[in-house]
Amino acid sequence: xxxxxxxxxxxxxxxxxxxxxxxxxxxxxxxxxxxxxxxxxxxxxxxxxxxxxxxxxxxxxxxxxxxxxxxxxxxxxxxxxxxxxxxxxxxxxxxxxxxxxxxxxxxxxxxxxxxxxxxxxxxxxxxxxxxxxxxxxxxxxxxxxxxxxxxxxxxxxxxxxxxxxxxxxxxxxxxxx
Numbered sequence: 001x002x003x004x005x006x007x008x009x010x011x012x013x014x015x016x017x018x019x020x021x022x023x024x025x026x027x028x029x030x031x032x033x034x035x036x037x038x039x040x041x042x043x044x045x046x047x048x049x050x051x052x053x054x055x056x057x058x059x060x061x062x063x064x065x066x067x068x069x070x071x072x073x074x075x076x077x078x079x080x081x082x083x084x085x086x087x088x089x090x091x092x093x094x095x096x097x098x099x100x101x102x103x104x105x106x107x108x109x110x111x112x113x114x115x116x117x118x119x120x121x122x123x124x125x126x127x128x129x130x131x132x133x134x135x136x137x138x139x140x141x142x143x144x145x146x147x148x149x150x151x152x153x154x155x156x157x158x159x160x161x162x163x164x165x166x167x168x169x170x171x172x173x174x175x176x177x
Contacts (some may be wrong), residue, residue, distance in 0.1 A: 001054065001161075003105070005168030007176060009052055013060075016047040024059060028067060028075050032088050035077075042066075050176070058176075065174045070125065070162070076139065079163065080174050082127055083135045090117030092128040092140065092159065099130055099137070103166055108140055110158040116146045125162060138164030 016024070024047065025039050048060040059067040059075065067075040077088055094102075095112040102108065108128065120126055122145045127136035140159035142149075149158045163169055 001056070002163050002167045002169035005172060007172055009168075010050040010058075011053045013048055013050040016049050016059075020049075021047045024067075024075065031074060032077070032085075034085055034088060060176050063176050065176060070141075073125065076125060078174060079127075079136060079138065079165065079170065086135060089127055090119050091136065092116050092120065092126050092142075093132065094128055094130060096130045102137065102161060102164060105161070107157045107161060108159040110144060110149045110154040110156055113149050113158050116149055118146070120146050126159075128159070138162070138167075 021043070025043050029036050029039050042061050045061050050058045050060055052058075055071050057069050057072075058065050065078050066081060067077055069075050077085070082088060092108070092113060093115040094108060095114060098106070098108070098112045117126075120142060122142055125139055125141050128138060128140050129136050139162040141162055142159050144156065144158050148154065
């Protein structure tokens with residue numbers, strides 16, 4: 001999704017109105033209570049909403065990408081923010097052998113998933129990693145239910161990669177000019 005991302009990929013950017021900014025902050029605090037203090041500090045700063053042609057939106061605070069969403073869904077932290085606060089979201093843990101293939105653009109296959117958090121749901125977007133002691137490698141959208149992914153004789157694609165370390169978004173960094 002972000003393989004060809006550059007800082008010029010945004011189709012539009014606008015400063016958020018106060019009420020829209022407060023609504024986004026409330027949604028983020030509701031979804032991530034661990035970020036309450038951080039969001040209260042950021043609330044006094046100006047938020048910019050940047051949109052892309054593929055229906056992704058980014059919240060930018062003082063030229064730093066903080067959160068993104070897809071199709072007006074839940075606001076998700078960028079990978080760099082998730083690395084600072086690793087306990088924000090439930091994870092999908094997969095086989096270390098798949099690392100090379102996922103970084104090359106493959107989708108996550110069900111046999112490679114070792115563990116999936118109970119609160120994960122079909123069509124939800126979750127971070128994935130290769131073991132509990134490794135940081136998130138990217139985000140994926142589940143295309144099977146967690147029960148189907150973990151049952152015996154499982155097969156097929158478990159998740160579509162949305163964002164991964166090494167794609168255009170990661171290489172661009174969080175700073176927007």
